[in-house]
Amino acid sequence: METKNTLVMDAQILDAHGLRKGSLLIENDKIIEVSSSISPAGVDKVINAQGKLLIPGxxxxxxxxxxxxxxxxxxxxxxxxxxxxxxxxxxxxxxxxxxxxxxxxxxxxxxxxxxxxxxxxxxxxxxxxxxxxxxxxxxxxxxxxxxxxxxxxxxxxxxxxxxxxxxxxxxxxxxxxxxxxxxxxxxxxxxxxxxxxxxxxxxxxxxxxxxxxxxxxxxxxxxxxxxxxxxxxxxxxxxxxxxxxxxxxxxxxxxxxxxxxxxxxxxxxxxxxxxxxxxxxxxxxxxxxxxxxxxxxxxxxxxxxxxxxxxxxxxxxxxxxxxxxxxxxxxxxxxxxxxxxxxxxLGMVDEIGTIEVGKKADLALINTRKCNLAPWRHPVSHLVYAASGCDVETVLCDGEILMENGKLKSLDEKYVIELAESAAEELTSKA
Ligand SMILES: [Zn+2]
The missing domain is CATH 3.20.20.140 (Metal-dependent hydrolases)
Structure with a gap:
């Protein structure tokens, strides 16, 4: 398999271990480095996460x-x-x-x-x-x-x-x-x-x-x-x-x-x-x-x-x-x-659930520059009590970017909604 790198740069990282600032280097499906600064030189894809909250998927x-x-x-x-x-x-x-x-x-x-x-x-x-x-x-x-x-x-x-x-x-x-x-x-x-x-x-x-x-x-x-x-x-x-x-x-x-x-x-x-x-x-x-x-x-x-x-x-x-x-x-x-x-x-504690080296790159980036999250103050409180799913901007699973800046990459949203609506209509007409 060809190696593919993704860098998530300058995020506020929040998981069960707490809050810290840092960047994340992903190689293929896994997180291989978490540190305060990682150079973007030679990296295939850079996601600028400045002012954003990075949480485990x-x-x-x-x-x-x-x-x-x-x-x-x-x-x-x-x-x-x-x-x-x-x-x-x-x-x-x-x-x-x-x-x-x-x-x-x-x-x-x-x-x-x-x-x-x-x-x-x-x-x-x-x-x-x-x-x-x-x-x-x-x-x-x-x-x-x-x-x-x-x-x-x-x-x-x-x-x-x-x-x-x-x-x-x-x-x-x-x-x-x-x-x-x-x-x-x-x-x-x-x-x-x-x-x-x-x-x-x-x-x-x-x-x-x-x-x-x-x-x-x-x-x-x-x-x-x-x-x-x-x-x-x-x-x-x-x-x-x-x-x-x-x-x-x-x-x-x-x-x-x-x-x-x-x-x-x-x-x-x-x-x-x-x-x-x-x-x-x-x-x-x-x-x-x-x-x-x-x-x-x-x-x-x-x-x-x-x-x-x-x-x-x-x-x-x-x-x-x-x-x-x-x-x-x-x-x-x-x-x-x-x-x-x-x-x-789910028996996956060694693979997912926190953001650390060796785990799968399953991640979600939250846009903190939203009216419902201002003033940006206490990340875990804002996430649980003030945010909603609509504040999620970018999502990775197994190292693949599934959504970037609100746009789906793996699926065509409009097509999926139409497919589901016609299936629901057909099904309801039969019952
Ligand atoms: Zn049930």
Missing amino acids: LVNTHTHLSMTLFRGVADDLKLEKWLNDYIWPLEAHLNGEYCYAGALLGCVEMIKSGTTTFNDMYFYMDHVAEAVKEAGLRAVISHGMIDFDDEEKRKAEIKESKRIIKKCHGGADGRIRVALGPHSPYTCSRELLEEVRGLADEHGLLIHIHVAETEDEVRQVKEKYGLGPFAYLDDIGFLGEDVIAAHAVWLSSSEIHILRSRGVKLSHNPTSNMKLASGVSPVEELLECGVCVSLGTDGPASNNNLDMIEEMKIAALLQKIKSMDPTSLGAEKVFEMATINGAAA
Whole structure:
């Protein structure tokens, strides 16, 4: 491979290690030097970052990207009605083409708001992988499995998961990894969950699952198995360091202890939990107990966007209301959740999540010369409480520039919006 250098010059660098000024030299996909001054002589591409804030590309640890097609189709409804009357009838008409169009739209939105890695669970995942590959992003993808105790369905779901592993794992120059995606303990049989555990061990894959999202789920699982969702999963030997559980809203204190001792990773999804009135996850308590809590938007049908900067603010505000204490979950902590904790949750802590030598060049540059960020004062506070995804100007993933000065390089934004709009229109007309 031909060597390619990129220099990000004179930035204010902010990551979990704090704030400093400096320049960054990138060779191919990796950061090879961070120092106060690097000469631009002989460098292929120079990005002038003077007066700009450089952060690690944000990590969205729970989403269903293709659901961009369902954005705004139904809001302000109870979860059951929302699923039964709107989402499931539409999903019955999905195909690979639609999922590709929706995923591509989601990729554009993520690049434009500074996210470079995401954890996705949905259907037709080889088509989603195609969108990720074209967009230049990094992703963990999983086929969402539901069997409702039906053996035939279980076999079909496992078969599809195996097909996706074989076809997509390690794809797009290693930017795509495949995980196993059993939907939840109340939609998957014990047999399916046990088979998933076996496959994860055999192939060294992550497991991405929804757990303890609503009070009703806890009731159902308790009725069936006599235990809360996490206690039940632990009882069947399902939990481990390779499990990333989304939501984790309704937990007992003994379940928090289980999460810590098993090394389970969580994805906190505050906007979705608020919008569907699911409840408030005890994030502050979980972090204090040493549980790795990362941040995710959930699908764009229950958020309704993929803006991780907005998600950081909502996460911080929600914890303050839960505890009625404004010192709860400060800006630094929530920024860690969206970066290094996300990397840890996806087993990529050595590769992404901070800006340091040897890590992948997954980066976002924020324009600080904006009215909503003036006077430029306290970078992490401004990023979490005053900024939005719209303030992201330039994005790199795996050393490639995906957006420069607000202009997408890997995808044609206008084309992607039109493609997704026509897919959404066609799909809605069928349902
Ligand atoms: Zn979800």
